[in-house]
Amino acid sequence: MPSNQPQTIYLSDYKVPAYLVDTADLRFELFEDGARVHSTLAFRRNPDCQENQETGAPLQLHGDSLKLESLVLNGEAVAPSNYNVSDELLTVNQVPQHFTLQVVTWIEPQNNTRLEGLYKSAAMFCTQCEAEGFRCITYFPDRPDVMARFSTRIEADKTAYPVLLSNGNPVEQGDLSDGRHFVTWEDPFPKPAYLFALVAGDLLEKQDSFTTMSGRKVDLRMYVEPRNSEKCEYALDSLKRAMAWDEQTYGREYDLDIFMIVAVDDFNMGAMENKGLNIFNSSCVLASQETATDMAFERIESIVAHEYFHNWSGNRVTCRDWFQLSLKEGFTVFRDTQFSGDMGSATVKRIESATVLRTAQFAEDAGPMAHSVRPASYMEITNFYTLTIYVKGAEVVRMIHTLLGPDLFRKGSDLYFERHDGQAVTTDDFVKAMEDASGRDLGQFRLWYEQAGTPQLAISDEYDESAGVYHLHVKQTLPDTPGQTDKQPQHIPFALGLLGSRGEALALALSADELASGDAPQERVLELTEASHSFEFHGLSERPVSSLLRHFSAPVRVSYSWTREQLLFLMNHDSDGFNRWDAGQRLAIDVIQQMIGAPKDVTVDARLVGAFRHLISDADLDQALVAKMLVLPTVAYLAELTDGADVPAIHRARRRVLKHLAIALRDELVACYRRNIDSGPYQLGPEAVARRSLRNTALAWLLLINDEEGRSLGLGQYRDADNMTDRMGALKAFVNSGYDDDRAATLNDFYQTFQHDPQVVEQWFSVQAASRRTGQLSHIHALLEHPAFDWKNPNKIRAVIGAFAGQNLVNFHNPDGSGYQFLADQVCKLDDSNPQIAARLVSPLTRWRKFAPEYSQQMQAALMQIRDKENLSGDLYEVVYKSLA
Numbered sequence: 057m058p059s060n061q062p063q064t065i066y067l068s069d070y071k072v073p074a075y076l077v078d079t080a081d082l083r084f085e086l087f088e089d090g091a092r093v094h095s096t097l098a099f100r101r102n103p104d105c106q107e108n109q110e111t112g113a114p115l116q117l118h119g120d121s122l123k124l125e126s127l128v129l130n131g132e133a134v135a136p137s138n139y140n141v142s143d144e145l146l147t148v149n150q151v152p153q154h155f156t157l158q159v160v161t162w163i164e165p166q167n168n169t170r171l172e173g174l175y176k177s178a179a180m181f182c183t184q185c186e187a188e189g190f191r192c193i194t195y196f197p198d199r200p201d202v203m204a205r206f207s208t209r210i211e212a213d214k215t216a217y218p219v220l221l222s223n224g225n226p227v228e229q230g231d232l233s234d235g236r237h238f239v240t241w242e243d244p245f246p247k248p249a250y251l252f253a254l255v256a257g258d259l260l261e262k263q264d265s266f267t268t269m270s271g272r273k274v275d276l277r278m279y280v281e282p283r284n285s286e287k288c289e290y291a292l293d294s295l296k297r298a299m300a301w302d303e304q305t306y307g308r309e310y311d312l313d314i315f316m317i318v319a320v321d322d323f324n325m326g327a328m329e330n331k332g333l334n335i336f337n338s339s340c341v342l343a344s345q346e347t348a349t350d351m352a353f354e355r356i357e358s359i360v361a362h363e364y365f366h367n368w369s370g371n372r373v374t375c376r377d378w379f380q381l382s383l384k385e386g387f388t389v390f391r392d393t394q395f396s397g398d399m400g401s402a403t404v405k406r407i408e409s410a411t412v413l414r415t416a417q418f419a420e421d422a423g424p425m426a427h428s429v430r431p432a433s434y435m436e437i438t439n440f441y442t443l444t445i446y447v448k449g450a451e452v453v454r455m456i457h458t459l460l461g462p463d464l465f466r467k468g469s470d471l472y473f474e475r476h477d478g479q480a481v482t483t484d485d486f487v488k489a490m491e492d493a494s495g496r497d498l499g500q501f502r503l504w505y506e507q508a509g510t511p512q513l514a515i516s517d518e519y520d521e522s523a524g525v526y527h528l529h530v531k532q533t534l535p536d537t538p539g540q541t542d543k544q545p546q547h548i549p550f551a552l553g554l555l556g557s558r559g560e561a562l563a564l565a566l567s568a569d570e571l572a573s574g575d576a577p578q579e580r581v582l583e584l585t586e587a588s589h590s591f592e593f594h595g596l597s598e599r600p601v602s603s604l605l606r607h608f609s610a611p612v613r614v615s616y617s618w619t620r621e622q623l624l625f626l627m628n629h630d631s632d633g634f635n636r637w638d639a640g641q642r643l644a645i646d647v648i649q650q651m652i653g654a655p656k657d658v659t660v661d662a663r664l665v666g667a668f669r670h671l672i673s674d675a676d677l678d679q680a681l682v683a684k685m686l687v688l689p690t691v692a693y694l695a696e697l698t699d700g701a702d703v704p705a706i707h708r709a710r711r712r713v714l715k716h717l718a719i720a721l722r723d724e725l726v727a728c729y730r731r732n733i734d735s736g737p738y739q740l741g742p743e744a745v746a747r748r749s750l751r752n753t754a755l756a757w758l759l760l761i762n763d764e765e766g767r768s769l770g771l772g773q774y775r776d777a778d779n780m781t782d783r784m785g786a787l788k789a790f791v792n793s794g795y796d797d798d799r800a801a802t803l804n805d806f807y808q809t810f811q812h813d814p815q816v817v818e819q820w821f822s823v824q825a826a827s828r829r830t831g832q833l834s835h836i837h838a839l840l841e842h843p844a845f846d847w848k849n850p851n852k853i854r855a856v857i858g859a860f861a862g863q864n865l866v867n868f869h870n871p872d873g874s875g876y877q878f879l880a881d882q883v884c885k886l887d888d889s890n891p892q893i894a895a896r897l898v899s900p901l902t903r904w905r906k907f908a909p910e911y912s913q914q915m916q917a918a919l920m921q922i923r924d925k926e927n928l929s930g931d932l933y934e935v936v937y938k939s940l941a
């Protein structure tokens with residue numbers, strides 16, 4: 057067992073902080089060989105800490121990789137006998153009730169490859185403090201329930217670092233000797249240290265402004281490296297839309313005079329909501345028509361909104377401890393998905409959310425790292441920035457919204473913000489506010505926060521012709537997860553519709569009386585609270601077709617024995633767009649599963665071909681929805697649905713179906729392509745996005761079957777594209793096609809054209825790493841050797857290694873085990889420089905139990921090899937040990 061085995065931290069051990077910090081005055085001296093941090097902290101005993109009131113506890117401050125240069129208490133050096141420094145803590149044994157502590161530390165941002173705390177990205181200094189990065193800057197009670205008013209003075213060389221930023225408002229600036237200068241910032245809002253930020257660099261400033269609902273003018277500023285000057289507009293526009301939306305939808309107004317966004321190339325995650333100074337991964341904020349795909353634009357809009365929304369859901373009201381992470385993340389993801397739905401198509405957004413959830417979150421919830429939305433323990437908190445916390449957490453908030461309805465939900469959020477403004481609180485406080493505002497009892501609902509695992513609904517039905525009654529039976533079970541068995545039924549909102557034989561919506565009368573009243577609605581949200589329920593629907597003259605779990609009203613698995621006829625019927629007639637899409641997915645899954653290992657003479661169900669023909673040909677259908685319906689379920693999702701999965705076999709079956717469809721619908725695809733060619737200027741609206749999506753799907757299918765007309769359409773599209781969606785669509789189609797020469801030529805041209813743009817080079821890497829054809833191991837190794845690859849840059853690592861292991865499933869699951877071995881090698885290598893990224897990348901291996909024995913044994917062996925690495929980080933330790941347990 058390695059010596060650095062991390063401690064497990066339990067929610068049940070939570071204690072209020074012994075000391076509070078009223079003010080934190082920081083002074084940073086930034087140099088090329090390091091930085092000196094002067095910190096002046098005003099402490100007092102916490103009146104809520106019983107123990108400390110009575111006896112006077114020692115002061116314990118977190119610290120990580122710091123060199124302590126001096127320690128002064130109330131103006132006097134602390135005697136060596138009165139303090140102690142370990143790897144993780146600075147302890148001062150005797151302190152008075154109130155005191156000022158001055159701490160000077162020396163750090164080396166230029167050598168910080170973990171990208172936590174203060175580090176350098178290219179020539180600029182920047183920070184990432186969530187969750188526990190502030191302790192890499194200076195000694196501090198680095199926990200979210202300690203909130204202080206910060207002031208920050210930054211001193212640096214004026215030529216190299218003309219721009220010096222921190223949280224709040226700039227209050228003073230001036231020149232110093234030796235060509236240096238300083239800027240002082242003050243943040244009037246008390247905040248936890250994880251929201252602290254600092255940026256210093258030679259950055260270009262883009263200005264804009266927003267007038268809030270109360271008429272205050274807020275300066276909006278975006279800071280980027282000068283070469284990115286033309287890539288700021290979309291983020292700034294998204295920001296203004298988000299600010300207006302949050303006023304209208306939640307009554308939330310921005311609270312400082314200035315709001316800043318900074319783009320940074322080296323960043324572990326997507327972005328960070330530091331108070332007044334949001335810092336973004338470049339790939340999540342910079343975009344232009346020529347360099348960003350429609351999907352990237354969509355992602356940018358939602359992440360800019362997400363970080364902005366955190367100003368209330370996260371910053372004004374923050375988390376008491378990191379077990380409550382979903383308090384801010386789940387709620388904020390819910391808010392950003394509502395926003396995206398309102399900006400575009402709510403149905404399409406719902407399909408995208410459900411896809412992520414069902415493909416990846418369900419897998420996480422069924423795997424060795426499964427945890428509840430409010431976990432009970434963790435070793436390394438950075439491992440808990442998970443899909444469960446973010447997207448399942450958002451689903452939980454969404455269910456509250458469904459149960460309460462929009463008006464009571466808004467009353468609840470108003471109460472939550474008002475009651476807890478300036479506080480650090482828990483998910484329970486959130487639910488309580490919703491209860492108090494609505495009068496609803498959410499007691500059982502709270503289990504969604506406590507129990508891990510995905511609920512399964514087994515549904516059956518029968519129709520009683522003589523009585524005209526339709527019976528629907530729903531059984532709920534919740535699988536065991538690590539450390540949790542014998543779970544209780546949860547409170548599940550289950551939206552239902554019934555369709556008559558002509559596709560018409562039927563009334564859902566739960567009793568004869570309701571039937572007689574004539575008031576029965578055409579859609580109901582049934583509330584499941586027991587292990588099993590039976591519902592009766594009256595007044596039905598024929599057997600209806602059920603539309604189950606409309607809009608994916610709860611994050612659950614549904615099993616029901618649909619006939620293919622029923623699925624085709626729902627695809628065509630359901631008034632719920634989500635369930636039309638879902639019916640198509642279920643039909644395709646059924647057909648693909650039937651093809652796994654099937655003999656050559658088994659043909660693809662002609663009804664699937666017919667359904668797709670209709671989708672491709674009928675221009676009157678909602679084209680945005682059609683674009684989604686044409687995407688076959690991914691290999692990842694098909695594998696998630698299978699126990700003992702054989703990925704190459706699933707891949708072959710899926711391809712067989714895809715090729716069959718492409719051959720059968722060849723003429724329709726060409727027609728669809730031509731119908732959707734844009735003649736006018738580039739636009740970003742949902743209609744234009746749907747056209748590009750349809751056209752590029754058609755192209756991809758045509759190239760999959762080596763269609764010559766498709767080839768010339770593709771070459772033309774690649775050459776003439778005025779936007780990245782079309783250029784990348786064509787490139788991707790060639791990369792996945794059998795046209796070897798065209799593939800090589802387009803890849804080469806693409807690199808030559810965009811080699812100076814890191815965001816585009818990332819896409820160039822990942823399209824290759826994710827492809828069946830270019831993503832064999834020899835090619836992946838070549839990509840790692842490519843001059844544009846950079847082991848210090850998380851985006852490049854994700855674009856190659858992450859895309860290979862996460863998206864190129866057929867090559868990753870090579871039966872010879874080489875894909876697993878490759879990932880293990882890279883993870884071990886990365887663990888020494890950036891453990892947080894290493895622990896994230898390893899995740900495909902942790903799912904080893906899902907796969908057929910010849911695969912799972914080799915995956916397990918790869919994990920063991922990582923386990924035995926020297927100096928295994930705490931981050932990787934937790935993931936690897938839990939997956940092998």
Ligand code: ARG
Nearest residue numbers: 186187325327328329438441
């Ligand atoms: N709070 C950020 C967000 O909006 C995520 C930051 C997480 N960073 C980290 N190093 N774990 O989602």
Ligand code: ZN
Nearest residue numbers: 362366385388
């Ligand atoms: Zn967030």
